């Protein structure tokens with residue numbers, strides 16, 4: 001295509017200006033990509049930190065119960081929602097069916113039934129308030145990693161004993177093999193043994209936690225046929241609201257995504273993302289204004305040539321196309337250089353470590369950002385060239401040759 | 403006189419700038435047979451360039467009739483005029499106006515891209531032939547900046563001819579050249595006009611150049627005052 005050749009020749013004839021425009025555009029693309037990687041990195045880090053050791057979706061007993069309306073005609077389905085009596089224990093009963101429904105969802109990595117309750121660990125004069133989680137032996141690590149955090153003993157619930165946090169062990173001077181009295185808020189009591197001790201990431205976070213095999217927990221918390229909740233872990237924590245919505249539609253139970261329990265996190269991520277998007281948009285806009293103004297200058301410089309082209313019968317459309325192509329080429333070169341630079345820069349930034357050996361910046365490559373910035377830069381530069389293109393195509397050959 | 407290549411009747415051009423009106427052409431009648439050369443002479447400011455640009459469809463007359471190659475150009479749209487210029491007309495300017503980023507050969511070929519479909523292989527061969535005709539085959543891949551003034555003007559003549567126009571309009575084509583280069587360019591115009599059958603209208607202040615054209619139009623006070631049919635083509639030396 002000849003207009004493309006002319007556009008290329010024009011860009012080559014002002015190499016310095018073209019080079020500066022491309023470098024400027026590439027810098028904009030690099031900024032865009034680094035910001036995207038930082039924003040995504042932060043979101044991923046925060047999400048992991050918050051959702052890493054909690055269920056992504058929980059299924060809990062309902063707070064209301066639907067009953068047929070007594071006065072309603074026989075063939076009607078009118079129901080009334082009545083608050084569940086506070087004297088009735090809320091629990092989930094049809095556990096196997098719920099587990100298989102949950103596991104059938106494609107996003108679900110694993111689902112487990114949990115018995116959750118408050119208890120005291122009593123040793124002589126000292127006692128500690130804890131939360132007990134009753135889990136199937138095989139599901140110990142499903143919701144929060146335990147095995148890999150183990151510092152002593154065995155990560156095996158089937159032995160019937162407790163797996164407790166390190167801080168708790170310290171507080172009560174417990175060791176693997178120590179026996180201790182567990183007294184639940186349902187009045188259950190059992191002399192049990194410490195089988196394993198794990199260490200949480202954060203100091204003191206493992207003060208109030210103990211794991212127990214679910215069969216024992218059921219007995220201790222007086223839940224012979226039910227559980228407190230079904231807990232789901234997903235492949236992607238971000239899918240939780242969608243999964244929760246779907247299950248909510250299918251079940252008359254309370255289904256909650258982890259985000260609903262941590263609204264502040266969602267707000268932080270949203271505000272961070274919005275802020276990033278605004279800066280990205282203005283960065284690209286600056287680049288595009290630069291392209292438009294540089295090409296507009298070039299239409300003034302080339303007035304004579306354009307007039308001559310028009311005099312020997314090249315159309316306005318041809319002249320306009322030459323300028324739009326110049327914009328497009330600038331966009332292609334800028335995004336190619338910028339994507340390469342952005343890739344290396346983000347990778348490098350993501351590899352910088354602090355003195356303590358941790359990563360300095362949360363960086364996560366954002367594939368979508370690459371696609372967006374390439375499309376936006378190329379189409380944007382082409383569109384930015386429309387103003388100069390219109391100006392060039394309206395040059396009257398007469399003012400040059402007359 | 404429908405056999406004329408160019409037929410102008412009662413052509414008027416008046417420039418208006420607010421209150422100020424400048425009548426430049428006040429009723430031009432002009433006939434130009436195909437394949438001939440005509441000089442357009444007259445004092446500075448008499449309207450030579452104005453007439454050439456009207457003939458070249460670069461601006462429209464205030465009133466009057468203009469036909470080239472049997473086609474009336476008065477009512478045509480901007481787009482139609484552009485296509486007409488590309489197919490039928492060639493231009494040579496006082497300043498060569500070559501495109502500085504393109505080689506001599508590319509400059510010659512350029513107008514061929516104004517046609518739908520762009521330049522063909524035949525066009526590219528013709529560009530080489532034309533460069534050969536104007537004696538610049540050995541400068542084919544030179545940029546305009548690397549050519550002399552006379553050479554540039556010869557490239558411009560080749561460029562005007564690439565689309566085989568019926569009429570080439572040349573506004574002081576030798577005005578910027580020394581006597582020798584001017585004579586060379588004129589010889590070239592004569593030769594090419596003959597071999598290609600192209601008509602030329604060229605404005606000039608140079609009596610010698612004018613004398614080498616079979617027809618002279620003298621423009622004065624906005625009208626064509628004198629039409630001199632000079633000696634026949636075969637004896638260009640016999641000038642008045």
Ligand SMILES: Nc1ncnc2c1ncn2[C@@H]1O[C@H](COP(=O)(O)OP(=O)(O)OP(=O)(O)O)[C@@H](O)[C@H]1O
Pocket residue numbers: 402417418419424426444445446447448449450451452453
């Ligand atoms: N766009 C315009 N607006 C107003 N007046 C104009 C315009 N173009 C030309 N003129 C006037 O028309 C007259 C003829 O100008 P033109 O350029 O045709 O003369 P010319 O015969 O080519 O002169 P020269 O030999 O000096 O080139 C001049 O008086 C000029 O001022």
Ligand SMILES: [Mg+2]
Pocket residue numbers: 450451452573
């Ligand atoms: Mg003039």
